[in-house]
Amino acid sequence: MATCYSIQELMRMISSAAGSIADTVSDREGHQFMDALLGASRVYVTGAGRSGLIAKAFGMRLMHLGMESYVVGETITPAMQKGDLLVAFSGSGETHSITDICKTAKMVGGTLALVTSRSESSIATIADLAVVLDSRQYDDEGLSSDFAIRQITGSHRSGADYNPKAPIGSLFETAAMIFSDAVILELMDLRHTAKDEVEDNYSNIQ
Numbered sequence: 001m002a003t004c005y006s007i008q009e010l011m012r013m014i015s016s017a018a019g020s021i022a023d024t025v026s027d028r029e030g031h032q033f034m035d036a037l038l039g040a041s042r043v044y045v046t047g048a049g050r051s052g053l054i055a056k057a058f059g060m061r062l063m064h065l066g067m068e069s070y071v072v073g074e075t076i077t078p079a080m081q082k083g084d085l086l087v088a089f090s091g092s093g094e095t096h097s098i099t100d101i102c103k104t105a106k107m108v109g110g111t112l113a114l115v116t117s118r119s120e121s122s123i124a125t126i127a128d129l130a131v132v133l134d135s136r137q138y139d140d141e142g143l144s145s146d147f148a149i150r151q152i153t154g155s156h157r158s159g160a161d162y163n164p165k166a167p168i169g170s171l172f173e174t175a176a177m178i179f180s181d182a183v184i185l186e187l188m189d190l191r192h193t194a195k196d197e198v199e200d201n202y203s204n205i206q
């Protein structure tokens, strides 16, 4: 694929675009998400494909912080109960398998938090709270739109010579990873977690 951008420029574009998605997260959504995590007995995470990988990475960090966290679908994941929280990562909010898991979580009395790129979707409709990382301006046409290029590079180069580099949800997934890490930092702060405690929980058998 021909492109007039170097790998370094592309990296900066992607990080800058993902960073700008932070501006789309409302304070209310951020606070609700933190409150749900801090108030939960146990935290379950779920997501499909790349969103699922972000969910797992988030669940792992919660475990490092000493919180009881589980990945839905893993062999030793226990039954979910009232008082537990399910965090679903789904850019579209429409992935069938994840929608079913979310419905089950609600049915058993759990709380459902959604991390998504769309405020309206099947999962958003049943979620108790949602954090919207609005990456849609990049997702539909990758980074090829003039708008996206101006946002990212500050230039007025036409999109005509540019191949999309963050298509099909990639920026949502990158932004979701950054959001998750920000949440972990805030949790460490609020729970007065020392770096040593986190390191004690790192796996020594993997």
Ligand SMILES: O=C([C@H](O)CO)[C@H](O)[C@H](O)COP(=O)(O)O
Pocket (backbone or CB within 6 Å): 047, 048, 049, 050, 051, 052, 089, 090, 091, 092, 093, 094, 095, 098, 168, 169, 170, 173
């Ligand atoms: O793997 C995914 C990626 O977009 C493929 O490029 C998605 O994360 C997966 O398909 C799940 O979709 P969403 O539920 O819409 O996040």
